[in-house]
Amino acid sequence: MKAKAKQPDVTEERKEQATAWFRTLRDEICAALEKIEDDATGAELPAGRFERKAWDRRNEDGTPGGGGEMALLRGRVFEKAGVNISAVHGSFSEQFRKEIPGASENGGAFWAAGISLVLHPRSPLVPIVHMNTRMIVTSKSWFGGGADLTPAVPFEQDTADFHAALKACCDRHGADYHARFKKWCDEYFFIKHRNEARGVGGIFYDYLDSGSWDADFAFTRDVGQTFLSIYPQLARRHMNDEWTPAQRERQLVKRGRYAEFNLIYDRGTRFGLMTGGNTEAILMSLPPEAKWP
Amino acid sequence: MKAKAKQPDVTEERKEQATAWFRTLRDEICAALEKIEDDATGAELPAGRFERKAWDRRNEDGTPGGGGEMALLRGRVFEKAGVNISAVHGSFSEQFRKEIPGASENGGAFWAAGISLVLHPRSPLVPIVHMNTRMIVTSKSWFGGGADLTPAVPFEQDTADFHAALKACCDRHGADYHARFKKWCDEYFFIKHRNEARGVGGIFYDYLDSGSWDADFAFTRDVGQTFLSIYPQLARRHMNDEWTPAQRERQLVKRGRYAEFNLIYDRGTRFGLMTGGNTEAILMSLPPEAKWP
Numbered sequence: 001m002k003a004k005a006k007q008p009d010v011t012e013e014r015k016e017q018a019t020a021w022f023r024t025l026r027d028e029i030c031a032a033l034e035k036i037e038d039d040a041t042g043a044e045l046p047a048g049r050f051e052r053k054a055w056d057r058r059n060e061d062g063t064p065g066g067g068g069e070m071a072l073l074r075g076r077v078f079e080k081a082g083v084n085i086s087a088v089h090g091s092f093s094e095q096f097r098k099e100i101p102g103a104s105e106n107g108g109a110f111w112a113a114g115i116s117l118v119l120h121p122r123s124p125l126v127p128i129v130h131m132n133t134r135m136i137v138t139s140k141s142w143f144g145g146g147a148d149l150t151p152a153v154p155f156e157q158d159t160a161d162f163h164a165a166l167k168a169c170c171d172r173h174g175a176d177y178h179a180r181f182k183k184w185c186d187e188y189f190f191i192k193h194r195n196e197a198r199g200v201g202g203i204f205y206d207y208l209d210s211g212s213w214d215a216d217f218a219f220t221r222d223v224g225q226t227f228l229s230i231y232p233q234l235a236r237r238h239m240n241d242e243w244t245p246a247q248r249e250r251q252l253v254k255r256g257r258y259a260e261f262n263l264i265y266d267r268g269t270r271f272g273l274m275t276g277g278n279t280e281a282i283l284m285s286l287p288p289e290a291k292w293p
Numbered sequence: 294m295k296a297k298a299k300q301p302d303v304t305e306e307r308k309e310q311a312t313a314w315f316r317t318l319r320d321e322i323c324a325a326l327e328k329i330e331d332d333a334t335g336a337e338l339p340a341g342r343f344e345r346k347a348w349d350r351r352n353e354d355g356t357p358g359g360g361g362e363m364a365l366l367r368g369r370v371f372e373k374a375g376v377n378i379s380a381v382h383g384s385f386s387e388q389f390r391k392e393i394p395g396a397s398e399n400g401g402a403f404w405a406a407g408i409s410l411v412l413h414p415r416s417p418l419v420p421i422v423h424m425n426t427r428m429i430v431t432s433k434s435w436f437g438g439g440a441d442l443t444p445a446v447p448f449e450q451d452t453a454d455f456h457a458a459l460k461a462c463c464d465r466h467g468a469d470y471h472a473r474f475k476k477w478c479d480e481y482f483f484i485k486h487r488n489e490a491r492g493v494g495g496i497f498y499d500y501l502d503s504g505s506w507d508a509d510f511a512f513t514r515d516v517g518q519t520f521l522s523i524y525p526q527l528a529r530r531h532m533n534d535e536w537t538p539a540q541r542e543r544q545l546v547k548r549g550r551y552a553e554f555n556l557i558y559d560r561g562t563r564f565g566l567m568t569g570g571n572t573e574a575i576l577m578s579l580p581p582e583a584k585w586p
Contacts, residue, residue: 273485
């Protein structure tokens, strides 16, 4: 009798692939942002460099639960740029698993990996930006993510170019993706108590499981690459321009609104804080300085 | 047959008494803070004055639901001082009434009035302070409130004097009040995700219904008067002292933590924002400027 050939664990292989990709993308983004720091002219400050810091996560029962790596740059173009990757696993609480697809069916066990960044430029002419992509596994498996722009001083061309890049990306993967994910973004990044949008939008998607993991992973990689191709262009467009104190003031107030959104509504932030995540990494999104005048 | 003498509605009378008191206390506090603004020396800025702004509240069905009055001062001792009073009534949502004592028994109908203030001094040597007292009526009726101090640069004497004043106040009304309400304050104003206290504490009480409305109202008035007797002393103690840029930086970071607490945990803030309260009044507690470096 022949021994049965050992089947490779498809899910484990995919987890590794996704984790490796998030790390690669992190490296590429950090390099691109440091290049921007190098290329800025006229600033009195030195070019910023990312400082990396690894952290370990423990589950409630004390067992290892994965971890992540923060990268934080305080520079001359980017007053504060946080780029985080993580790969964590454990078990959702009884309460929380009800809210997560597929989590009730396997006792709450989950695995999640992703990359998340928020960039707070020094200049009010350079837009704040957020990008995140992630892969989640419960008894189901899916991708989620998106990117959205928050200019303090909006330029129509920037907004148009940002949306056009994301539309082209979406169109390469699904005919209805851009319409759906743009709308989702507008709905998600809305500050209800202010009755105002956080910024000018972008795309937001979640629970993406088209039936082809390869296709969904390809889309998620493309979102990351699209961010990398478009945002540096927007930053370079304005980074050497002078701004006025009134524009800086608008930026500081806009950042206050950004903090409100993240602390009150953002699912990732609240989920992380409520489930004992790494506070330093989670709150890296908060602005270096903000005003509520 | 003699007509039955009309009974005065005790609850309505009490609501009026409490509402009038919150207004009187507001006037006294605003006057005391403006006096501090006048008495500060060496500042280049003019003495600040409160600007008042009334607002009306509508219930979800469009009927009048009371309202309030904001008072905001931007001065030389107080970079931002917000003192709000309100008296509102309506019906709690099905969901929310489960969380409120006595609200399920009368179809969710509620009445609430109170005063709430947060003072953000310009000097990091003068402590941030919060004070709030309120009367709530559902099918039950009770008082709640408290005061707590958040120094950026703590002085032991300030903390000791603040606690001593509140203890003396509590001791005048209930032998166990101070121990209970100080502990409650420490537990409530704790920033779990930072594993740190918001400040140095004070007192916090809620659902106070000792059986004597008069006694509970007297205690609540005393809390307000105690705040008025102690906090101006602490402000005057340091308001003319010079501070260092490092102390200002500590203050801006402390203010960031303060914003985190209010936006993530504070019951009044979250309740107000989630139930269509007056955003401008609710978020008057946010610091004029804050940092997350």
